[in-house]
Amino acid sequence: MTSANTDSGTASSGLRESATFDRATIHEIQRAAETGVYDIRGWGAKRAVPHFDDLLLLGASMSRYPLEGYRERCDTDVVLGDRHAKFPLHLQIPVTIAGMSFGALSAQAKEALGRGASEVGTSTTTGDGGMTAEERGQSKHLVYQYLPSRYGMNPDDLRRADAIEIVLGQGAKPGGGGMLLGQKITERVAGMRTLPVGVDQRSACRHPDWTGPDDLEIKIRELREITDWEKPIYVKVGATRTYFDVALAVKSGADVVVVDGMQGGTAATQEVFIEHVGIPTLAAIPQAVQALQELGMHRKVQLIVSGGVRNGADLAKCLALGADAVSIGTAALIALGDNSPRFAEEYRALGSEAGFYDDYQDGRDPAGITTQDPELSARLDPVLGGRRLANLLRVMTMEAQTLARACGKAHVHNLEPEDLVALTIEAAAMARVPLAGTSWIPGRPSRDGDRW
């Protein structure tokens, strides 16, 4: 529903836009008054929040020694879930593909994600609505999400999966359930979810058979019993009270904790949720790491971070702050072709623009990704899409290696918070790293030995 603003003429003619009632706000009030239903859209938070761009890495020069690019080793592999599981995941790169459902995405898009991830040795994740044969077939490492709705949930797929991710929430809507509007509940999607075709589906926000960490501990044991303690069990939370939630996930027995910040994407959620609930990814990581460290579980229970991760710099910074891996969702869709200028005309016809399109809920995605329309879906070639995603994942990894080598690290996991400084006071306070050029971490008393 967002469209590009055209500013020609307004300022020069002396018209003044209200900062409080800006055009988007006015439009939303008009829309609400007209329809009586809250606005539902896809994508993640669009407002500006402190982010990884507000952090910089301290490359080595004299006090530290950098590694030679391409020649000297800088490893990127990561083992996930070796706390209790017989078969932990061993991924070649610390970037995984976040949970996105078949239903929200076309079968071609799911297949492309599987192909791209498998090509570079990382995992994909199912999403709300069950596992398709295509994605199992195309994904070398597949994480099966266990959600409140339990759409398409079955023990055969549980046993077929390489890991199980119990989803409590996601960054776009912590505390809220999923949504999939009628346009996308086609016969196949409806069949997988046992729903009438064409309904506006709203999923539950709490799991139907447990509430709270004490019961989650019993639920995790059940899932382990069903799968004979073979599969790593992840617990995914939307970032809000992250310090407590991560500690409780660990106490409940999770092998891996996934923290999704507020910039994390969604297929369809109330805009009020997307923009107003949760904390930025940047702010969530130090809280999560602190909880893990206090329990003596940092690096033993792995931390996966998601929500607005776009490139190798974001990856390097997440790892430096203490994450073991990141997940990408929106970036992966863009790699497949979402919001591509190739479809500029069609985006415009939908009242949007290439680069602005967020109406994933409508199922009319010209790029054939967030749709169930057979004609639109056919536009996405899964092989080509997979290659594009693999390319992005390779670039992200090489970028992170470049930065890690510059900081003198032979493994990207050896990046640490001390390799980071912040550009803004806000980012310094949230990331708990010093403001660039100072030793000042807001909220922390200055220490003996601070020399500047």
Place this chain on the structure above:
Amino acid sequence: MCGIVGIQLRDETLYPNLGALLTPMLCHAAHRGPDSAGVGLYGDARYTRPGFSSISVLLGEVEVSQVTTALARDRDLGAVEVTAAGPTTVIRAATEPWTLERGVAEILDGTGAIIIGRGRELAVLKGTGDPSALAATFDLTRATGYQGIAHTRMATESAVTSAHSHPFSVAADLCLVHNGSFANHATIRRQLQAEGHVFDSDNDSEVGARYLAHKLSEGSDLEKALRQLCDEFDGFYTLLVTTADSFAVVRDAIACKPAVIAQTDSWVAMASEYRSLAGLPGIDQARLFEPEPEEVYLWQR
């Protein structure tokens, strides 16, 4: 988030076995709350005695001898007896609970030690760490008495310390354990603070205990106070609340947090899971049921 268990004995011949009954109940709730544990014991001759009052204290850094020496100087108290149980110390004297509490509070003022229980019948023991190990520290199997409740804690938002452990006992012989998470406890805490109540911890469950104590002091009986709590408190809770003569259970309207009640002619017991009740004598013949939402279940001795 936690495990809660409790039992009220009807059959006097079971009184010597209170600890033997309560200990396995507690241990089977340990997986629900590995961070800390605590018990409230009514009528345990080790800690309480007819004609006496008992104060349960977490002394922290304070030496027991400092307290006994100072109390000995208070002529109103008469002979003072002290029993240690793990991190908890129970002090008793042949006086009213509030007289003894005032005396103990004066001595402990500013030391960081806190009073965690008071009454004629009740002793509260709590600590941090593995619940089964704590039960051993408390020598819980040897406890005697007519009523006991216990709690194992998986801390949600407040710290893991002995002071944050359950039970919460903030008025004479009143004891509360909670499983769940109150959603508006900060607001009720502020209201109670405005009325002069002072809190020992930032635990949401303490707000429940202080609220009940406040309502009881205003003249509500326990049943009414629990109904008032249901009206005021938002969020998820299964509560087990005891007084010198009552054993009460209540759950919130949504009733997600588990609770099982078992009743025989000899005892009534409650636990988060049946697992904790499985070893009780006569359990096979007990009436077993789950409490309905927002209904107060109360047994009087």
Place this chain on the structure above:
Amino acid sequence: MATLTPTDPQPTTDRRAERTTKVVDLASSSVRELNQALHESSSTGGESSAVEWVITNPQGEHAIACGLTEPVHVRIEGHVGYYCAGMNQRAHVEVRGNAGVGLAENMMSGRVDVSGDASQSAGATGHGGLLVINGNAAARCGISMKGIDIVVGGNVGHMSAFMAQAGRLVICGDAGDALGDSLYEAHLYVRGTVKSLGADCVAKPMRAHHHTELADLLSRAAMAYSTAEFTRYGSARSLYNFHVDNAY
């Protein structure tokens, strides 16, 4: 690690039934050992239906007999904890006692019988099979059910059949508050009273095929009631699409 010690299972052969009975005493074996043995016997296939497992001293333990895949018969002598027979496929699990939270959750097929009461969320999200609870079921019975059939001899608690998508829930006693809230296409039959109906759940006429399907369920569950005593409830389908009056 999960093999039972030789003294634990005591295979005996009941010659009349040509059935092998394996007894596992949970006072001496762990749930892990039991489930591993059940899963391994499942994976051998073939004769599994000729084996009857008897589990003694369940003591309210969790996740007993979950994740079974073959048509074995498992009889549990006593009360069980959470998630008994969870995600069951094809097996017949019988509990002679009460069951804890999430009994037969996400069951796919097979049958689960409980002689006593079941705690909350019995049959939650189940896709198939038959769950029979002879006593009462607590809150959220049949929540998000997706094709399972549930027959409850007694009453059910509040929010039962919440968001129930498919399958049949038969309640021979009374239903608590908010029965069938946000219901999809599941069929609900109640013999007693309903404390209150949830959003979008309405009483509907019993047609001939409803009597037939109900009679079949009652007979399979061995409940001797006439279908004429039941009222059918279903979805008014007014929440199926978001619009101004139901943007809940």
